[in-house]
Amino acid sequence: MLAKIAHIEEQNQKAVEAGGKYIARHHERGKLTARERIELLVDEGSAFLELMPLAGWGSDFAVGASMVTGIGVVEGVECMIVANDPTVKGGALNPMSLRKSFRAAEIAERNWLPTINLTESGGADLPTQKDIFIPGGKGFRDLTRASARKQPTISVVFGNSTAGGAYVPGMSDYVIMVKEQAKVFLAGPPLVKMATGEESDDESLGGAEMHSRISGSSDFLAVDEHDAIRLARRTVARLNWRKKGSTPDPTSYAEPDLDPEELLDLFPEDLKEPFDPRDAILRIVDGTGPGNEVAFDEFKPLYGSALVTGWAKLHGHPIGIIANARGVLMSEEAQKAAQFIQLANQKDTPLLFLHNTTGYMVGAEYEQGGIIKHGAMMINAVSNSKVPHLTVIMGASFGAGNYGMNGRAYDPRFLFTWPSAKSAVMGPAQLAGVMEIVARESAEKKGMPWNQEEFDGIKAFVMQMVEDQSLPEFLSGLVYDDGVIDPRDTRTVLGICLSVIDNQPIEGAMNFGVFRM
Incomplete structure (x- = not known):
């Protein structure tokens, strides 16, 4: 890191x-x-x-x-x-x-x-x-x-x-x-x-x-x-400028319970390895102290466990947090997120999204279980939520998972990435693998011989291109984020953003679109 x-x-x-x-x-x-x-x-x-x-x-x-x-x-x-x-x-x-x-x-x-x-x-x-x-x-x-x-x-x-x-x-x-x-x-x-x-x-x-x-x-x-x-x-x-929102007392919060310096060691080099976002959350949010007896109150911890949701404070500002615990999002996680977003809007609380997702689960079992409508439910909730959203892409942010976790297209107030972040339609190996399957099937249908050596050259080129284009500096160069930040600065950066957000009152959504149940 x-x-x-x-x-x-x-x-x-x-x-x-x-x-x-x-x-x-x-x-x-x-x-x-x-x-x-x-x-x-x-x-x-x-x-x-x-x-x-x-x-x-x-x-x-x-x-x-x-x-x-x-x-x-x-x-x-x-x-x-x-x-x-x-x-x-x-x-x-x-x-x-x-x-x-x-x-x-x-x-x-x-x-x-x-x-x-x-x-x-x-x-x-x-x-x-x-x-x-x-x-x-x-x-x-x-x-x-x-x-x-x-x-x-x-x-x-x-x-x-x-x-x-x-x-x-x-x-x-x-x-x-x-x-x-x-x-x-x-x-x-x-x-x-x-x-x-x-x-x-x-x-x-x-x-x-x-x-x-x-x-x-x-x-x-x-x-x-x-x-x-x-x-x-x-x-x-001389502007006679005043904040219209509520500003917390700067002495009313404690520093994180765990050392933010340790954020350097937490995130795996291989984004396929599991990562518990609670380890990051407890190094970013306010620690236990007066008015904040618990640093992080987890919501629905036993359901949809691949997604962590809960309430915390950051520099005295109340926030709701949605974080990927395992890369994949399934129906339970999508429904859990949609409910949590509704609750945040009911109590006018900003949301912080912490990305490390490979996207929504695929396969016959999951399609039959309604992954499309449940994923759509989560994206509907994100799209129509009116409370301010903050997004930090810590690791992977692939496919529709980027959308459901409030990527750039969903108008977050601020979006930052860590140097460990990667974002694309899918990972380089998956994309190249899909290309190979499609190319093989096409060659068979046309009765043409398959040249594995020639395709391996194309495959290597495509994988490198996707890898290069998924790096944080490439995406930041296109202004797809507001900056690539040192993980240790996450708390400070988000604290500034929350202070800015408090320039006007926060009002949650009164209604959402039709949820396909």
Whole structure:
């Protein structure tokens, strides 16, 4: 596990260093990097939960997708922070940047967070404009809808914010521009010359002072980057922002009964080996103490034992937990999960899903026993549940088991993976085996000879491809999770997420779809 964690840390470092030599050039110009700006923006000593740092991994684009996103506390207010990385192609947005920014906007909307954009971008990455132009308009739509919901949007402009990038400050509630650095215009001097024949310069066309004194597009003129960050913090301080949900007393809970460091040793290298999720649960949830006499109250422990369900607290927040004890989900487990999800909705309690599943059981006995309708019952419950869902993929997450356990397609508020995680339609060996059976039967029907040696080569290629595409960094690169985390950080990460969720009241579903009994 330590080796896998080290590998993920190396990949994360690629995002930090994505600007290469341009980081030094950026500093030479007296400018701060995206992460330095964030560090000064958030409250001293507070945590910044970076989200989707591996976006773009394995693609043609830089790891990190030319931006940094995450949740930070500014003047005591939890905010979504989106910072362009100007050291990577001038902060230009590519298709992976869109995925990342759209997910950040979704998290902000669903968890009632103000958004702070630290803006310095040349707009769209022109070589990939066909993949950006049409869907990219959603970003501006999200800004205006956030304002209509009374979710504040703040834009701090540190440099170029041109073309589509100009609409970020143009559609924000509050705009701060840095003197002699910010340049905000729909078209720069060269394009204006081509379009209208007009001669102009950056400052008169879109400089911070012009926008602050003449156009009115800027609300505050900052003398430098540090002053801009000070003004951003003062703006947040004056938002009159209050949590609408309930916030537990931080002194009302105890640390886990078992040592979280031991999470490193618990999870098997071979995902086929059994793993008792209770060992992980007791190292993540609050320990026994005042107001929490039992760390984990298991629900229906003797029925559907391949799935563990129960109630706990995490940083004082009540949660329901659904965790795979053995990889396979059968009818009993599916029905147990559906009932438990209904109970969580009845008492307005968030749910935490801990994945280690190979999917739903197959075979004549199980088909005759109704595995399809029972699996559908569980997926129905997950789909229509209204309480917030958190998902951590610890190990395997294959097939429809990914769906039933609240995978990405089922809108979890947050989804994280461990470095040990793997996710795909099915495991590489199973997929290759199915291919071989189908290919053999096809050859027999056509009366063609079977070439085992030739197929073994294809089989090896397919198995390696599926293995590579099921790894956490590959899935994280596609923004199918919100980050790959060290297992030892699970409690802290989930604690931040639950605090964010408590920005508004939790209300469970009043009804579900038709359950096929």
